Amino acid sequence: xxxxxxxxxxxxxxxxxxxINLAHGVFAMAGGxxxxxxxxxxxxxxxxSLALAFLAVAIGSIVLERLLYSRLYASGELSQVLFSIGxxxxxxxxxxxxxxxxxxxxxLPEYLRGQLxxxxxxxxxxxxxxxxxxxxxxxxxxxxxxxxxxxxMVRAAVDNRAMAQSVxxxxxxxxxxxxxxxxxxxxxxxxxxxxxxxxxxxYPFEHLVYFLIVVAVGGLGTLRGxxxxxxxxxxxxxxxxxxxxxxGAFLVYAATIAVLLWRPxxxxxxxx
Amino acid sequence: xxxxLQTEKxxxxxxxxxxxxxxxxxxxxxxxxxxxxxxxxxxxxxxxMLTGALAPSSGRILLNGEEVTKKKQAARVKLGxxxxxxxxxxxxxxxxxxxxxxxxxxxxxxxxxxxxxxxSHREILEEGxxxxxxxxxxxxxxxxxxxxxxxxxxxxxxxxxxxxxPRVLLLDEPAAGVPTDESKKILANLERxxxxxxILIIEHDxxxxxxxxxxxxxxxxxxxxxEGPPETIAADxxxxxxxxxxxAHA
Amino acid sequence: MSGYSVDSRLRWTExxxxxxxxxxxxxxxxxLALGARILIFILFALSLDLILGYAGIVTLGHSAFFGLxxxxxxxxxxxxxIADPFAQLLLAGAAAAALGLATGAIILRTxxxxxxxxxxxxxxxxxxxxxKMSSLTGGADGLSGVQVNAILGLFRFDLFGRTAFLxxxxxxxxxxxxxxxxxxxxxxxxLTGIRENRARMHAVGAPVYWRLVLIYTISATMxxxxxxxxxxxxxxxxxxxxxxxxxxxxLVMLILGGVGRLYGAFVGPVxxxxxxxxxxxxxxxxxxxxxxALLITVVLFAPGGILGLIDxxxxxxxxxxxxxxxxx
Numbered sequence: 001x002x003x004x005x006x007x008x009x010x011x012x013x014x015x016x017x018x019x020i021n022l023a024h025g026v027f028a029m030a031g032g033x034x035x036x037x038x039x040x041x042x043x044x045x046x047x048x049s050l051a052l053a054f055l056a057v058a059i060g061s062i063v064l065e066r067l068l069y070s071r072l073y074a075s076g077e078l079s080q081v082l083f084s085i086g087x088x089x090x091x092x093x094x095x096x097x098x099x100x101x102x103x104x105x106x107x108l109p110e111y112l113r114g115q116l117x118x119x120x121x122x123x124x125x126x127x128x129x130x131x132x133x134x135x136x137x138x139x140x141x142x143x144x145x146x147x148x149x150x151x152x153m154v155r156a157a158v159d160n161r162a163m164a165q166s167v168x169x170x171x172x173x174x175x176x177x178x179x180x181x182x183x184x185x186x187x188x189x190x191x192x193x194x195x196x197x198x199x200x201x202x203y204p205f206e207h208l209v210y211f212l213i214v215v216a217v218g219g220l221g222t223l224r225g226x227x228x229x230x231x232x233x234x235x236x237x238x239x240x241x242x243x244x245x246x247x248g249a250f251l252v253y254a255a256t257i258a259v260l261l262w263r264p265x266x267x268x269x270x271x272x
Numbered sequence: 273x274x275x276x277l278q279t280e281k282x283x284x285x286x287x288x289x290x291x292x293x294x295x296x297x298x299x300x301x302x303x304x305x306x307x308x309x310x311x312x313x314x315x316x317x318x319x320x321m322l323t324g325a326l327a328p329s330s331g332r333i334l335l336n337g338e339e340v341t342k343k344k345q346a347a348r349v350k351l352g353x354x355x356x357x358x359x360x361x362x363x364x365x366x367x368x369x370x371x372x373x374x375x376x377x378x379x380x381x382x383x384x385x386x387x388x389x390x391x392s393h394r395e396i397l398e399e400g401x402x403x404x405x406x407x408x409x410x411x412x413x414x415x416x417x418x419x420x421x422x423x424x425x426x427x428x429x430x431x432x433x434x435x436x437x438p439r440v441l442l443l444d445e446p447a448a449g450v451p452t453d454e455s456k457k458i459l460a461n462l463e464r465x466x467x468x469x470x471i472l473i474i475e476h477d478x479x480x481x482x483x484x485x486x487x488x489x490x491x492x493x494x495x496x497x498x499e500g501p502p503e504t505i506a507a508d509x510x511x512x513x514x515x516x517x518x519x520a521h522a
Numbered sequence: 523m524s525g526y527s528v529d530s531r532l533r534w535t536e537x538x539x540x541x542x543x544x545x546x547x548x549x550x551x552x553x554l555a556l557g558a559r560i561l562i563f564i565l566f567a568l569s570l571d572l573i574l575g576y577a578g579i580v581t582l583g584h585s586a587f588f589g590l591x592x593x594x595x596x597x598x599x600x601x602x603x604i605a606d607p608f609a610q611l612l613l614a615g616a617a618a619a620a621l622g623l624a625t626g627a628i629i630l631r632t633x634x635x636x637x638x639x640x641x642x643x644x645x646x647x648x649x650x651x652x653x654k655m656s657s658l659t660g661g662a663d664g665l666s667g668v669q670v671n672a673i674l675g676l677f678r679f680d681l682f683g684r685t686a687f688l689x690x691x692x693x694x695x696x697x698x699x700x701x702x703x704x705x706x707x708x709x710x711x712x713l714t715g716i717r718e719n720r721a722r723m724h725a726v727g728a729p730v731y732w733r734l735v736l737i738y739t740i741s742a743t744m745x746x747x748x749x750x751x752x753x754x755x756x757x758x759x760x761x762x763x764x765x766x767x768x769x770x771x772x773l774v775m776l777i778l779g780g781v782g783r784l785y786g787a788f789v790g791p792v793x794x795x796x797x798x799x800x801x802x803x804x805x806x807x808x809x810x811x812x813x814x815a816l817l818i819t820v821v822l823f824a825p826g827g828i829l830g831l832i833d834x835x836x837x838x839x840x841x842x843x844x845x846x847x848x849x850x
Contacts, residue, residue, distance in 0.1 A: 068818070068822070078574070078580050078781070079821050079825060081580060081582075081638070081773075082773065082774075082777055082817055082820075082821045083817070083818055083821045083822070085770055085773070085774070085814075085817060086813075086814045086815070086816070086817030086818035086821065087814065087818060088814065089810045089811070089813050089814025089817065090810075090811055090814030090818065091814075092810055092814075093808065093809075093810035093811030093812075093814060094811060096810075097808075097811070208766075212639055212642065213639065213643075216636060216639040253643045253644075253646050253647045253650070254647065256639070256643050257640060257643050257644070257647075260632070260636050260639060261628060261629075261632075261640075323725070325724075325725075345724045345725060345727075346724060346727045346728060346729050346730075349725065349726060349727030350727050355725060357721075357722075357725070361719060361721055361722050361725070362719065363714075363715055363718040363719050363722060364718065364719070365718060366525060366714065366715070366718060367525070367526075367527045369526060369527050370525045370526045370527055370711065373525075373526040374526075374711060374712060374715045374723075374726060375726040375727075377708045377711070377712065378712075378726045378727045378728050379726075379727065382708050383708050383709060383711075383712040383733075384708075384709055384712075384733070384736075385707055385708045385709060386703060386704045386707045386709045386710075387703060387707060388707060388708075389530035389703075389706040389707060390524065390525060390526045390528070390530070390706060390707055390708045390710065390711045391525075391527065391528055391529060391530055391706075392530070393526070393708060396526065396708075397526060400526070413527075432722075432726065435726075436726060436727065
């Protein structure tokens with residue numbers, strides 16, 4: 001679920017802007033650090049910190065986009081890959097300098113700790129919360145994309161940017177906002193998941209492969225794709241680690257290769 | 273004598289959208305044939321199927337009597353089918369001479385040689401230069417392709433196609449986007465092409481079409497509306513209806 | 523650099539790197555270990571440049587071949603008792619070639635992101651395998667005690683790294699010469715064609731897929747040999763030869779030097795590894811920051827790398843002097 005929230009933003013930005021942004025994990029990490037700092041140092045309550053994580057990362061990403069990313073839209077794939085690697089390195093180094101080597105500590109508010117007793121089973125409250133929250137986000141996203149005018153414009157631009165422009169859609173603004181949304185979501189995901197996926201300076205690199213897998217397997221530019229992919233990967237990963245610990249992540253990689261060979265555009269992607 | 277290029281009941285659908293329906297088409301050896309039709313009629317789709325860039329949903333394609341329906345692009349090129357693209361598709365940063373040399377090397381099977389240097393292959397360079405010369409591009413041989421004016425780039429397109437010594441040549445809007453004075457040059461060059469090559473051009477420039485073609489096929493909404501010599505086509509009411517609705521000059 | 527319009531005779535400037543290397547050998551004997559490492563990475567970078575700079579295939583998985591070559595040599599020397607250096611190189615190269623052929627044949631049907639992902643996945647799998655099969659590979663501790671006999675029975679690998687350096691230099695010389703030949707040949711021109719306009723290459727009858735598989739396999743073989751050299755020189759192989767890091771590092775090195783220019787593969791590793799040797803020890807936290815910032819700067823402002831910048835300066839210089847000449 002966490003994987004999804006973080007990755008859906010990546011799917012949209014990559015599908016929309018055709019920009020290979022490997023540094024997406026950076027935004028997630030930023031969100032996680034923000035949450036931790038907000039709560040621990042500034043004493044902000046949890047919901048407010050979450051909101052802060054989302055907004056601050058979104059705004060920060062706009063700055064980055066305007067300054068840096070936008071120069072590379074027309075450049076080849078290689079430049080984009082290299083740029084995002086550079087960004088990852090810079091952010092990781094900065095994170096290490098600022099926050100040191102430890103993972104960011106997260107103190108969940110009282111009402112989210114402990115267990116919930118549902119249907120005769122015990123579930124950790126926080127995880128339930130995440131699932132619920134995540135579902136709300138998904139629904140909002142789905143609603144926003146499928147039903148609103150903004151969503152229609154995004155979908156049009158994903159489909160055919162030149163066409164969208166000539167119809168009068170301000171693609172630059174659209175991209176900027178969508179990128180902000182995608183990155184904000186990453187920040188939110190990072191913050192939400194900070195308890196589970198520990199946030200530390202090596203975060204973007206560690207989880208890069210997973211984010212990319214979710215996006216590539218799910219299909220670029222779709223909402224459903226990363227959702228299903230994240231679910232599958234999450235389940236597969238846990239299952240594999242449980243049943244065949246010797247193989248660990250091996251099966252996830254193998255499965256990724258299999259899926260991508262069978263459907264190179266991802267499970268739900270559109271063939272370019 | 274088998275047709276240079278022939279299709280039998282060629283069809284193509286994308287889901288519910290049919291872009292080609294039962295197209296029976298014959299291109300005779302040495303033909304000067306034009307394919308016209310309003311936008312969206314399916315002309316480029318048809319050409320893509322002919323070259324192998326797109327697979328038909330059903331039907332057959334024969335090149336010099338040999339069935340090529342399932343063959344890939346590269347195989348059809350080896351059998352003598354050449355094409356140019358509607359949107360100029362050159363090697364933009366490479367010199368014009370290289371653009372042509374690459375095609376020649378492929379044709380003669382020299383492209384896999386890893387030992388001797390490319391520039392020492394005199395035969396390739398000389399042939400390349402003579403093709404460029406024939407098209408009036410001799411002075412531009414060393415320039416990067418994207419530095420040339422657009423009209424000349426279209427000529428480089430044709431040069432590359434010619435380098436393959438095709439028996440059938442498909443020209444997809446050779447004069448597209450070219451200013452009128454330069455398109456006269458293109459027409460002049462088209463008229464000088466060897467008589468034994470069968471040429472099919474797709475064009476909207478009716479001037480060029482009526483001066484160049486001896487046979488014209490009209491394609492509308494994926495189906496052949498009419499086929500015949502230019503006078504017949506020009507006189508036909510249906511063609512004028514279809515075209516005057518587009519505001520073209522016939 | 524490649525193509526039919528390029529004069530391909532050897533220019534004196536092309537010999538400079540080797541002269542510098544030999545000079546280094548005699549003048550800087552304390553740095554021979556670093557020197558050998560640089561030479562190995564130049565070879566590795568050359569192999570990547572073949573597919574990245576010339577054929578235009580963006581991959582993050584080249585370390586798979588490097589690592590496979592390294593581990594093959596390591597296992598041969600430490601476990602299988604095959605200690606002849608040339609045999610190790612040969613088998614490492616063969617293993618890498620086999621992997622290159624197999625993976626290339628599968629993944630080169632795809633493009634862009636999918637291809638990138640697949641290359642990542644492959645190298646990640648290899649890393650996992652190496653990690654888990656610790657009885658064979660030494661797992662996280664690495665494989666030490668790799669036996670390498672004296673070269674030709676005469677030159678033993680000495681403690682000062684003299685033999686190692688010259689050995690690597692010889693290997694680099696051969697590799698460089700082979701790459702140079704390929705790049706200047708019609709095959710090299712054809713690769714450039716694929717990079718510049720793949721659709722056009724299809725339309726002139728080139729079986730693009732098979733050509734790419736061929737160059738991918740050649741490139742993999744070179745990378746494998748480079749990996750084996752590393753193992754032989756250190757008599758040790760660890761997990762750091764696999765995974766995303768060496769691929770990423772190599773990519774940075776190549777970009778730094780300049781992609782698709784043959785000699786970018788020389789300049790990049792030299793600059794990167796020397797800087798790393800000095801800076802990463804002094805200021806480790808700032809090293810990644812610096813590299814990242816440098817990468818961003820290069821991508822945005824100097825996409826041709828160091829050699830590209832030099833080219834531009836030379837061009838400006840020529841323009842200025844010809845402007846002066848015509849102004850008179």
